[in-house]
Amino acid sequence: MKKKEPLIFIVEDDAFVNLMISSHLSDLGYSKVEVFGSGEEALVNRYKMPGIVVCDYHLSGDLDGSEVLKEIKAFNPDIHVIMLSGQEKMDVAVNSLKYGAYDYVVKGDGAIEKVGKLVQKADAFNSALKSNRWKRVFSAFMFNF
Numbered sequence: 225m226k227k228k229e230p231l232i233f234i235v236e237d238d239a240f241v242n243l244m245i246s247s248h249l250s251d252l253g254y255s256k257v258e259v260f261g262s263g264e265e266a267l268v269n270r271y272k273m274p275g276i277v278v279c280d281y282h283l284s285g286d287l288d289g290s291e292v293l294k295e296i297k298a299f300n301p302d303i304h305v306i307m308l309s310g311q312e313k314m315d316v317a318v319n320s321l322k323y324g325a326y327d328y329v330v331k332g333d334g335a336i337e338k339v340g341k342l343v344q345k346a347d348a349f350n351s352a353l354k355s356n357r358w359k360r361v362f363s364a365f366m367f368n369f
Contacts, residue, residue, distance in 0.1 A: 230275030230347050232257045235266040235292060236308065237284045241331070245278060248336050249343060263287035263295075270299050276326075276346050278339055281309035281316060290316075290323060297324040304346035306339060 232254055236242045242259045249257050258274075260266040262285035266277070277296055281289035293305050304326040309316060317328040327342050329335050 229254060229256050230350060231272060232343065233266050233269070233274040233277040233279075234259045235263060235277060235279040235283065235289070237261050237280065237282075241280070241308075244336050245339055248340050252340050252344065254343065254347075263289065263292035266292060267295050270296060273300065274303060275350055276343055277303055277305045278343070279305055279307055281307055281311060281320070290319060293320060293323050293325055302350075304350070306342050306346070308335065308339065 232249060234242055234245050234257060236245070236259070239261075242261075246257050246259055258269065258272070260269065263279070263283050264285050264287055266279070267287070277292075279289045279292050279296075283289055283292070287295075289307055289309070293307065296303050296305055301324065305324065307317075307320040307325045307328045308331060309328070310331045311317075312330050317330075320328045326346055329338050329342070
């Protein structure tokens, strides 16, 4: 049985970075990827229930990445948000993690590959969590008979 593939949002205002991340995720076998150029666009589409969001910290528009992170986590705390930024400031990374980011990746050499590995790790975690939930439901059901 094939596992269900997660919907992945990429929220990045740089078209080249979007292309690089989506292409790398495609190479890793992820085909359900939606790209958004602003935080506002991503938040309008959050009803689609992405499992994973890759979000740039500096976005054009009215919302920056930390605001998008907070909105997504308030909407559904189970969505894994990977923050991506050109900033190496420790306080930005710490605040991202404090607000519920799954991880924080600094743009540069190897960042795309690191994002890919984090997506795989978050996907595996979600799959294991869902599997365990079904096992508990099935066990409870069987126990009652």
